[in-house]
Amino acid sequence: MLPPIPFKYMLPLTGLAVSAFVFNTSEFMPIGLLTDISDSFGMTPAATGIMITVYAWVVGILSLPLMLATCRMELKRLLLLTLALFALGQAGSGLAVNFPMLMGARILVACAHSIFWSIAAPLATRLVTRTHQPFALSTIATGSSVAMIFGLPLGRVVGLALGWRMTFLVLAVISTLALLYLWRVFPSLTNNSTFSTxxxxxxxxxxxxxxxxxxxxxxxxxxxxxxxYIEPFLGTIAGFAPDAITWTLMVLGVCGFFGSVLFSRFYGRHRFPIFRAGLLGLLVALMCFLPSAAFMPSMIACCMLLGTISTLFNVTMQAELIRNCSLAAAPVAMSIFSGIFNVGIGGGTFIGGRLAAASLLPDIGFVGAAIAACAVLFGLLFYLPHARRQSKQEKVK
Incomplete structure (x- = not known):
């Protein structure tokens, strides 16, 4: 049984989790409102989906340069400035009167995203001892999962009821409140980074x-x-009603929370089985996506597996990254990770959009599974053998 984390450190961890909630809600909220946004600008969902792609690629391009430019800044100040930039971008998104203005505001949010996800995990682990690091990381993952449980579906509900612009404005308010909270409770952390290009x-x-x-x-x-493109898939291929889509997305998010709990409980003692389960679970879920669409319970079960695995393996990769680099290099390594991950988000969104535009929406699961199979092969044949060798060397020392 681990000793409890001091209350003074749980307060900033909670603030980071809330920030992760608003950042993840903002990033993926357009997925749940894609049709609504498209209709307001007289565009197709495939054309509007480029907004998600551009956002992800901006994060991919700017994560490392922005982190290197700010890596010597006092960490609390950097965190607060990032949240301020994020709130400004959300307000701009809510007030956008045309698609180019919305794109510009989303790019501003992407700049804040680039910095936040570079520093969130390293900041969380610096607040606690090494034995509590899996818990600290799972706290951040919980914020992301809650965004999938409540943020994305509630954003969809607010958007459908009051218009999608109101959803962005609500996020601007929440992020401003998170900024004020962290200003009060987050400790000043010296930035002794000696990392350079x-x-x-x-x-x-x-x-x-x-x-x-x-x-x-x-x-x-x-x-x-x-x-x-899960929203149009569930609506047109699986035949779900709009309310059923909202609830399915919420269930998917609940399972993301379950994935973070699995990581927190088992990663420390079963590191490699958790790693394998994440890789293979994604492949299975994507392979079953289209076959499951014929029957609502099986489709929901497939989404549940997808939600569990997405959080479990994402936080596992972050833990592996922090484990295998120095304290000084961790924020830069995380910025590269965030950038590359968002290149993957942009690439996946682009591929899904082209499939949808070519009337191949039913095949998005199979195409995703083919890419997941490459990840499985790389993980099992390259990464795990290196990780096992390093683990044995550490035990010898």
Missing amino acids: RDLPALVRNPLVSGIFVLSVLFATAYFTTYS
Whole structure:
């Protein structure tokens, strides 16, 4: 039994979890409102979906440059400035009167996203001892999962009832409140980073670090090829009513919370089985996506597995990354991870959009599964052997 985390550190961890909630809600909310946004601008869902792709690719491009530019800034100040930029972008999205204005505001939010997900996990682990790091990471993952449980579906409900713009404005208010809360409770953390661009080659040459980067882009591409167009898939292929789609997305998010609990309980003692379960679970869920659509309970079960695996393996990759790099390199490594993961999100959304435009929406699961199969092969044949060798060396020492 681990000793409890001091209350003074649970307060900032809670603030980080709430921030993760609003960031994840913002990133994926357009998925649940894609049809509504498209109709307001007289566009097709496939054309509007480019907004998700551009957002992800901006994060992918800017994560490392922005992290290197700010890596010597005092960490609390950097966190608060990131939230302020995020709130401004949300307000701009809610007030957008045309699609280019919405795209510009979303790019502003993407800049904040680039920094936040570079520092969130390292900040959480710095607040606690090493034995509590899995719990700290699972706390951040819980914030992301709650976004899938309540954020995305409630954003859809608010958007359908009051218009999608109101959903963005509500997020602007919540993020402002989170900023004020963290200003009061988050401790000042000295930033002793000595990392520079000269250290990048050594970081990337680490086979476990570079292996996580490869896995992240494959995993994200596979998952978002399917997930980015789950709303039109459930509506047109599975025949779900609008309310049923909302509830299915909520159930998927609940299972994301379950995935974070599994990680917190078992990663420390069963690191490699958890890793394998995440990889293989994604492949199985995507392979079953279209066959499950013929029967509502099986479709919901498939979405439940997808939600569990997405959170479980995402936080597992972050834990592996932090485990295999130095304290000084962790924020930069996480920024590269976030950037590459979002390249995968953009790639998956792009592939899903092209499939939808070509009337191949039923096949998004199979295409995602083909990419997931590449991730499984890479993980089992390259990453795990290197990780086992390093684990044995650590035990010898």
